Amino acid sequence: MKRINWQIWAGFVLSLVAGFSYPFVFVRWPITREFPWANLVLFAIAFALLFLGLRRAFKPDKRIVSKIFSSLAAAFGLLNLAALLFMIFVMGSWLPASTAAPQVGQKAPAFTLIDSNDKAVTLAQMLTEPINNQPPKGVLLIFYRGYW
Amino acid sequence: MGISVDSPADTRLHMLQEAGYKFTFLSDPNLEAIRRYDLVHANEIESGKDIARPAEFLLDRSGTVRWRMVTENFFVLARPEQVLEAVKTLP
Numbered sequence: 001m002k003r004i005n006w007q008i009w010a011g012f013v014l015s016l017v018a019g020f021s022y023p024f025v026f027v028r029w030p031i032t033r034e035f036p037w038a039n040l041v042l043f044a045i046a047f048a049l050l051f052l053g054l055r056r057a058f059k060p061d062k063r064i065v066s067k068i069f070s071s072l073a074a075a076f077g078l079l080n081l082a083a084l085l086f087m088i089f090v091m092g093s094w095l096p097a098s099t100a101a102p103q104v105g106q107k108a109p110a111f112t113l114i115d116s117n118d119k120a121v122t123l124a125q126m127l128t129e130p131i132n133n134q135p136p137k138g139v140l141l142i143f144y145r146g147y148w
Numbered sequence: 149m150g151i152s153v154d155s156p157a158d159t160r161l162h163m164l165q166e167a168g169y170k171f172t173f174l175s176d177p178n179l180e181a182i183r184r185y186d187l188v189h190a191n192e193i194e195s196g197k198d199i200a201r202p203a204e205f206l207l208d209r210s211g212t213v214r215w216r217m218v219t220e221n222f223f224v225l226a227r228p229e230q231v232l233e234a235v236k237t238l239p
Contacts, residue, residue: 027223034224092221094193095201100186102213108205111181113151113174116159121174126149127211137238138214140231141205142150143187145222146195147162 008053008070011046015077018042019084036088043081050074108141153177153199176200187218206234214238 022039026032032039050073056062057070102108112122126139149172150163159173176182182200189201204226206215215234217226 030225030227088223089221091193092223095220095222096189098186098201098203098218101203101218102185102205102216104213104216106213108207108211108213109181109184110211111176111184113176113181114156116156116164116173116175118156121172123211126172127207127209136209137235138206138208139149140235141185141207142226143182143185143200143203144150144152145189145192145199145202146152146154147158147167148195 005053005056005066005070007049007056008073011049011051011053012073012077014042014046014049015080018046019080022084022088036084039084043077043084046077047074050077149174151176151181151200153179153182153197204231206231206238208238 018039021042022036026036026038031037050070054070054074057066108123110123112120115121123139127136129136150159150169151174152159153176154162154173155177156173156175159175163169163173174181179188179198179200182188185203185205187200187203188198190198192199201219202222202225203218204216205213208214214237215231217230219225
């Protein structure tokens with residue numbers, strides 16, 4: 001009786017889920033973004049399934065096609081993991097050095113920029129303009145890469 | 149407040165409407181402030197343009213930096229609880 005090698009299929013699909021759930025889901029929370037725990041757990045399950053599937057495909061009575069296919073599926077899973085780790089730990093650190101950024105204790109450089117209502121705003125203004133009739137305790141500057 | 153090279157229109161749409169943030173966003177398309185803070189990421193590979201590298205600075209009311217985070221990996225950013233902890237030290 002010929003039965004489908006479900007371990008290979010499930011392992012293959014799960015390795016895709018493990019890789020793509022990072023940019024689409026787990027990147028949202030610091031705890032799963034800074035180190036991809038959740039994705040590594042999914043990958044571990046995927047590789048266990050792929051291993052079982054490979055073992056089954058390499059039994060002597062199995063056809064060469066299933067040996068080739070299951071090897072490709074396992075290799076693709078590994079590639080997927082490598083791509084995720086490369087993105088987070090290698091590409092993530094492709095940032096220029098920032099040696100002249102203001103240090104703790106230094107005065108923050110002044111600037112005038114345009115707000116989301118196309119109005120000019122200065123840092124000095126943000127530091128002094130009352131919020132709910134209270135002078136602000138301070139200002140948090142968040143420089144970010146952009147909305148994308 | 150957030151500072152990036154995004155235009156006011158992009159910020160309105162993506163940060164205020166879609167993401168629902170309530171704080172101030174400033175646009176720095178010519179990288180004036182970003183350059184002054186030494187945070188230019190020239191020819192960034194994904195966007196293909198000059199943008200800001202991520203960094204956070206907490207200033208007291210005199211404009212002095214009291215706490216900062218200049219990350220070495222853009223998947224690691226200041227966490228809200230770190231900032232709130234730093235805010236407690238403001239005079």
